[in-house]
Structures are given as C-alpha cells and as structure tokens.
Amino acid sequence: MTTSILEDKDIVCLAFPSWDGNYEKSTVKIMSQLAKRNRVLYIDYPYTYKDIFTTWFGKQNAPVGRMLGTQKRLRKISLPESAFIHVLTTPPVLSVNSVKNAAKHRRLLQTNGNIVRKSILKAMKSLGMKDPLVVCAFNPFLGLPLLNQLNELATIYYCYDEISACNWTKNYGKQLEEEYIKKADTIIVSSDGLLKSKSSLSNKCYLVKNGVDFAIFNRTAELRQRNKNVDITVGYLGSLDERVDYELLMYLAEKLPDIKFEFVGRIISKDKAAQLDKFPNTKFWDAKKPEELPSYLKKFDAGIIPFLKNEQTAGIYPMKINEYLAGGIPVISTDFSPLPEFDSVIATASTHEAFLQAMMESLCNDTPQKRKERISIAAGNSWENKATQFSQAIADTLMRKNAVKPVVAAVSVSV
Template sequence: MIKDKNIICISQTTWHGEFTKSTVQLLSLLAEHNNVFFVEYPFTLKDVVMSLLGKQKAQVGRMLGLKNRIVDEKTENGSIVKHLVMPPVLPIDFIKNKTAFKFLFGINTYLYKRQLLKVIEKYSLSNTIIMTAYNPMYGLPMIGQLNESLNVYYCYDGMDTRRHKSRIFNIEKEFCSKVDGIITTSDFLNSEKKKLNSNSFVVKNGVDYKLFVPFAKKSVSKSTTPKKIGYIGTLDQRFDIDMVEHSVNELPDVLFEFTGYLLNNTIVERLSKYPNVSFFDPIKANEVPKLLAKYDLGIIPYIMDEVNKNIYPLKINEYLAVGVPVVMTAFANLTDFKNIVQVANTKEQFKEHILNELTNDNDALIKERIAFAKQNSWEGRAVEFGNILEKFYNEKSQESSLK
C-alpha cells in the first residue's frame, strides 16, 4: 500500500455532509500513512451571495480568505486530512457561447491553479500525486501545471449534463486519455474507461463496517406491527417512481419510508397520497445504521438507463451490514451480489421479490448478509486503492528514469 506520499485530491464534493462519500472514506484511511489534502468543490460567487442571504450553506469566510482556507480535519481513525476551501469562481456553466465560456473558464482555472500552487509552496510539497475525484472539469486544465509526479482519475459515476452541460462528455474523454491511470467503482465504468486509457482498474465501494455492526440484527423481527421497507439516499431523477408506486399500491399493509435529500418533487407528489408512505429529511452518516436496523427490507429502485449502468451503490453494503434483505432494480450488472440480493426487471417482479423477502427471511440469511458486508469494508477497499496508486507511481517513476 502506498506510503509517505503527498496526495492532493481535486474533488467534486464537499468533505462534510449527511451522506457517505467514497472519496472521503478512502482519503481518511490513506491519510494514516500519507500527507493528504482535500480540495473542496469550487463554489461560485453566486453561492457566496446565496449563503449571505441565508438560502444556502457555504463556508463564506474561508472562501473569501477571512478565515484560514486550510484547516485540519481529524478523521474517525485519528489521521489528519488538510481541508482546503478554494476562492469563489465565476458561475459560468449556463453560458452556451464557446468563446465566452472558454475565456471565463480560463479565469476560473487560473484562480484554481494559483491557489493550489500557493498550498504546494506553503507546505513544500514535492513528488505530489494529484487525484481528481469525479471532477474532470478542473482536473484536465491542472494536468502538468502542479509539478506533480502522478495524475490519477478516480471516477465513481457516469457523467451527466446536470452540472456542466453536454460539454463535460468531451472534457472527460480528453481527461481520461491524458491521466496516468484511472480507478473506477464498477466493472461497467471500468470497461468504458479502458477504451480511453488501458491503465484502468476497479475498486468498488465499501461500508464502514465498524459503524454498522453494533446495530446489526440478531434475528427476524417477531413484531405484529406492519413490516417496514426503507430507502435511504438522494431522491432524484435516478429514482424509478413507477416501480415503487406499483409496490406501494399493491402492498397497502406494508409501510414504505424514504429518507434523504429531495431533488425530484415528483416523487413526493406521486407517492405521498398513499397512507403507507412517509418521507423524512436526510440524517447524518453516523445515524444511518440505527435507522436501517429498524427496517425489514431495503430497496434500491433506480431507473434502468444508460447513466445508472455506471453505479455501484454505497447503500447496498450498508443494508447488508445490518442484516437487512435488499431488493433492487436491474439498473446495473452487479454480479458480486448475485446470490445475496434480489434483482427485478419489472414492477411486478419488484413487488414479488419484496413479498418473498419479507415472508421468507430468517436468522441464517441475516448472518450471511452481515458476513458478506464485512468482506467489503472501507479498510479493505483503501488497501486495494493504495496498492493501485503505488503501482501507478512506481510505473511512472520507472518511465521517468528511462527518459
């Protein structure tokens, strides 16, 4: 596993938040043996204004340099990650004119690069590994600009047009072809990236097993109260409303609870009319195990389309870690879970799988799910990830020595 290296992560997410992030989990563990810097998603001037108006939450003081842009984040395992908040950039994703966009984005990348170079100089970083986590928009213009020894792309989802419009597809393709290596989270993603860069490998998502196991079920609930089905995660365009509504309507004696960020109001509009459906605000990551443990079954009802083929859902191992049976749609080819979860191609099949799992669950199956999830701990995934980084680093060093 890689050790004693400087790693700067150009991220597409924030460090903090209610839901688990694979980037944060991996970097927290890599920080035990490496000097890790996490670069927060670059907020815009619009985000500053909206935050000052109380309509959004962003760390305005740090963004504007009124407070330290870099702070130490102590992870659960006791390691330290340097957390960097960038200066605000111009909001330009809406601009359609290519010339105008290129000019203004050049300003943004200049600000971004200047801040990173300041950090590199301040901490006397050398032989740095740049790890771009699902942010090719800023990862591409940084290649070769930071005196890095290695440039790696960590890709955990397929690209879509919601944030950067259709231009992101060509940007990501070019980025994939230029980086030294790629690490993806699913076999499908890896097969796609290998077409652009042969140095592509898979490290699948994991679970914080130590956090979940204290809440793991010991036996099937004998309660006479209605069975409860849970979904925890973002309620967005990926969610298959038709699939879920059919089960909700056909199983009126089963309670369905949905917890998470609501980004698609149609979900509530369609499902809240049913008396056996409830919606709840998102909860903190450390509160998830206790909530999951009260369910008799967990669902992952993603739409079966080209974008969702890329997904290896974090929640699948979290459900299993507390012993909960899982029913999901056939949105991705997740062969690892072939014998441990139920996969549906139709809404009728989705409902039947739910009924079968609720009816036939037993204590032995609970133990089997928990044991399966234990094999997918983040600690194990971090070792895999670190070993691939070390392979990339050694190969690049050998190439450099031959020149």
C-alpha cells in the same frame, strides 16, 4: 490476502464532492482512509460567485467566510485513529456550465484553474508538500487547467458516475472528461459499467468499487435483535433524485397498504416525492450522518434499490447495497446495472410486478443463515479494503512511470 498500501506520500485531491455534508461520499471515504498513512490535501468543491449570492439570499449554505478569506481557508480535520486531513476551500470561481461558446468556456476554465492553482500552491507550501500525487475526483473542469501545474508525480482520475448522463454538465462534461482521461496516468472507476465505458479511452483503468463503514452499519443487526419490529417496514437509504423509479414506489405503496415504506435521505426530485408522500404508508426523513443511520436502519425489514434502468444508472455501484447487507437485511433491487458479486444475496427484478413478488418472498423467507451470508459479504467490502485497492492502483502507476519507487506497507486484506 496480503497487498500493499501507500505510505508517506503527499496527495492532492481535486474533489468535486464537498467535504462537509450529511450523506456518504466515496471520495471523502477513500481520502480519509489514505490520510491514515499519507499527507492528504483535499481541495473542496469549487464554489462560485453565484453560490455566494444564493447563500446570502438564504437559498444555499456555502462557506462564504472561507471562500472570501474572512475565515481560514485551510482546515485540519481530525479523523479516527488519530489521523487527520487538510481541507482547502479555494476562492470563488466563475460559473461556466451555461456558457455556450466553446472557446470562451475553455478560457474561463483556465481562469478558474489559475485562481485555484494559486490557492493550492500556497496551501502546499504551508504544509511542506512537494511532488504530490494528484487525484482528480470527477472534476475534469479543474483537472485539465491544473494538469502539470502542481509538479505532480502522477495524475489519477477517479470516476464514480457517468458524466455524459449528468444534466448539469451536458454541454461539456463528456468532452472534458475524455480529454483528461487520455492525459491522466491512471483511471480508477467504481463500477463495472464505468469500467466498460472508460476502458475504451484508456488501457490504464482500475476497478475499485464502493465500500461501507462496516462497523457502523453492522450495529444494525444487533439493534434489530434487541428491538423486534412490530410492523413490516421496507426502507430506502439515499437521495430521492432523477435515478429513482417513482412509478415503482407508488405501485408498491398502493398494492401493499399494510407495509410501511420509509425513505432516509435528501429529496432532490421534490415533485415526485410529493406524489409519493400522498400515500398514508410512506414516511420521509432528512439526510442523516452515517453514525445516525443505524437507528433508522434497525426498523427496516428489507432494503430496496428502486433505480431506473438507463445510461446514468448503468454506471452506478450504490453504497446502500453494502449498508443494507452489513445490517443483515434482505435487499431487493431493479436490474439497473450488473452486480454479479451480489447474485447470491440480493433479489433483482425487471418489472413492477416481479419487484413486488421478489420483495414479499424475501420478507417471508428470511433466515439467520441468509443474514449471516449478507453480513459476511459486506464485511469484505469495508472502506479499509477499498482504500488498499485504491493504493495499489496508485503504486502500480508509480512503478509503471518509474518516477520513484513507491513507499508501501504490507497489510492484510479481507476477501
């Protein structure tokens, strides 16, 4: 299949995820791919004055030097294939999520927008950027006050989570997102669940699901061939947070004492993780960079996605599913969200008992042919292919707006 990818465009990404960190972020992956052919300015997570103080007291690790301007705010980050991306840390903004008065909250958002706008325009000028495409990545808090303030050709809202289910933004997130969606030129979502919920707000929605660093995670298949595992190990990649069904994990650890359960990622729900840690067959590892994960994944005989089924998880397309598949290992998941494209290669269960049974059957009945099928599906979900789909959505937007004829290059996409 041949499609088109944007070339020679200026792109400003109003990001919610921070650029730095040791876990996968779809916004970072997509923008890194687009930066191969375009000039991309990534506006880093908008740190607050509160973040400065928590860092000074050793409770956080915010980039205080760049925030305060004692270090260069604008960085040029090298990427693979001789590409690079510009990352801007803005001055600190006000922490406003806890403000109860709606009118005051809106005024403070505008203040934050003014602070960030000056910094962005200065960076754009230094880079010679004009008439950018603005991609607002899950950040309507800055997107709204900056709307039509950057001389943008088009505005794209990238939604990768259900904002109405996030506790940290329960007061205003849903309202602000809906307002921004109605004003944006295009909406790009990362899951079928989000497409369903956002399509009621806009008829300009595109679906671009999460991808995988296929070459990195496919190394796991080769490593597993070289190093045959002695013990059976079931693994989980990702954050241990409020999305996880800890009752299920404790049930599995108790019922299967001879199987090791290893968890690689950030521990957000520390109390729940502590309960799980009491089992002798569980082990925890800190979050690792993507290139470090194959040395952990090679020990997994199966990968699990033990998510609760609720409003938040209904909008999730987990990156770990393709990471497991790229390594060729069986995948067992709860039925937290429809994932029809994986029906032939993963096992799903709706109860604890069914999950245990599906896991044991997957472990006992694995074959070289099944591993080959899993790897084949993951190969078609590379970040390169996802960025091409993202580009096509933006190109369609420009053509629809008739702003300018988009500059595109023909590329081959694996399907």
